[in-house]
Amino acid sequence: MNESGLERVAVAYADGTIALADVSLTLAPGEQLAIIGPSGAGKTTLLATLACALRPRNGRVMVLGREPWSLPSAALHALRGNLFLAPQTPPLPPRQRVVNAVLAGRLPGWSAWHALKSLIRPQDLAAAHDALDRFRLVDKLFLRCDRLSGGERQRVGLARLFVSHARLLLLDEPVSSLDPALASAALEVLQQEAHARTATLVVSLHAVDLALARFPRLIGLRAGRVLFDLARAEVTDALLAELYGAELGLSFQAPPSEAEARMKLTRSP
Amino acid sequence: MATLVPPAPPLHDPAWRARVGWTLAALAVLVPAGWLAEFNPFALWGDASLRATWQFLATFYPPRLDAPFLRDVAVATWQTIAIATVGTTLAVLIALPLALVANRTLSISAFAGGRMCALCATLRTGIRWVLILLRSIPEIVWALLFVRAVGLGDTAGVMAIALTYGGMLGKVYIEIFESSEAQGTRALLANGASRTLAFAYGTLPTCLPELVSYTIYRWECAIRASVVMGFVGAGGLGQLMELSMKMLAGGEVVTVLVVFVALVWLADTVSAFLRRWAA
Secondary structure, three states: OOOOEEEEEEEEEEOOOOOEEEEEEEEEOOOEEEEEEOOOOOHHHHHHHHHOOOOEEEEEEEEEEEEEHHHHHHHHHHHHEEEEEEEEOOOOOOEHHHHHHHHHHOOOOOOOHHHHHHHHHHOOOHHHHHHHHHHHHHHHHOOOOHOOOOOHHHHHHHHHHOOOOOOEEEEEEOOOOOOOHHHHHHHHHHHHHHHOOOOOEEEOOOOOHHHHHHHEEEEEEEOOOEEEEEHHHHHHHHHHHHHOHHHHHHHOOOOOHHHHHHHHHHOOO | OOOOOOOOOOOOOOOEEEEEEEHHHHHHHHHHHHHHOOOHHHHHHHHHHHHHHHHHHHHOOOOOHHHHHHHHHHHHHHHHHHHHHHHHHHHHHHHHHHHHHHOOOOOOOOOOOOOOOOHHHHHHHHHHHHHHHHHHHHHHHHHHHHHHHHOOOHHHHHHHHHHHHHHHHHHHHHHHHOOOOHHHHHHHHHHHOOOHHHHHHHHHHHHHHHHHHHHHHHHHHHHHHHHHHHHHOOHHHHHHHHHHHHHHOOHHHHHHHHHHHHHHHHHOOOOOOHHHOOO
């Protein structure tokens, strides 16, 4: 089986802050879901835990059918080559050329020699070309990353996904720098790719409307706990109000009406 | 439902006491240090030392500019540049691999908040000690050592610079790698890249301008250092100047000094150009 998931996972940072408490979820191959929740709810931590980039204090992690933390270090790192974690800020060195930044997605599969050669003369130019083409950014192929706009940087960071061979795709706020139309189009492209390679796609989003429009399954995360894990149709306005409601001390006020809450949600960053 | 508002911080700066404490500690060290060094600029104005200085300075004019001597100067200048350049290049070849291994950001065992494996931690500490050893012995001492070992000439100078500067560059490279924005490197490690490739695709492009800038500054220092090492027989302008000094030929000394100033100016110009290119 190629399932991934968490079982009663708790994550605490060195300063004692509890980031995740008792989180359980399962992800089937080819499944697509969105994680929503207020700022600081633990969305990024959840993705990092699934990516084996963070070792939980308690609980079991399962990635593509294997338990990463019971593997020897080399096998664990080989497993990381099968997943793709896109951090919230695109991890592009400012002076790197776009072509090398995209082809960096090939590193787990390339030999060291091949990868170093690629820095002198790009080794799979066609793949980089094709990856950028999906976001209509082919003209940026040989530019330096610091010449890109914020939205272009974000898409170049995501284009790395297309040249990788990952089967668990974990994207942290992948469209936060894009305007609504572009955001929807970019998600469409990413979802098609995940579907084509039967990869599991987990996306954290702050735009609730986008999550509702594009994903069949939603997980609501609040203060490090799963508030709901439901199919899209079962996510009610009342649940959403509860998910975001107590932010910024709003709990002292009367609960907002559903219409008000909805407006807040679609606007809040 | 519990409120998420954290308690307000106290209304005084918690860093204030430490700041005052460290300032007082620095003064407590620096004042006795100046006293111990017997810093006394007035000794220069003593009667005897003034006369001796003046006699030597008087021989500085006119500078010696005849063709055979200028040819010697040109050859020595070229030697000095070559010693500094080859020495610095070797130093980079020593420093870069050591810094790559010692870099903590690239530790795969410590990547996910785990502990660094014991062997890796020992290796990293070992490399730091090697670098300390290399740079704690001044290049002039290395040069004396190598002049004994390989004889008078450029090779001694090159080896001395390679070792001392390898130690200095390695230390600073490690600091640049570990203090720079690690996000690009960490993202590559998270996606399963090996440490060498995460270094080549993440760390290096992030740090390149700082590395180039510091290495070029060291090259400039190496030019000056190779002049000094010439005095102990390690080739170049220094060796020429030492000969002239011994013969009290002030005219030759001043010619070499002028070339020396020009050389440092040239190094400064070249490094400014290279820094603009790397930015």
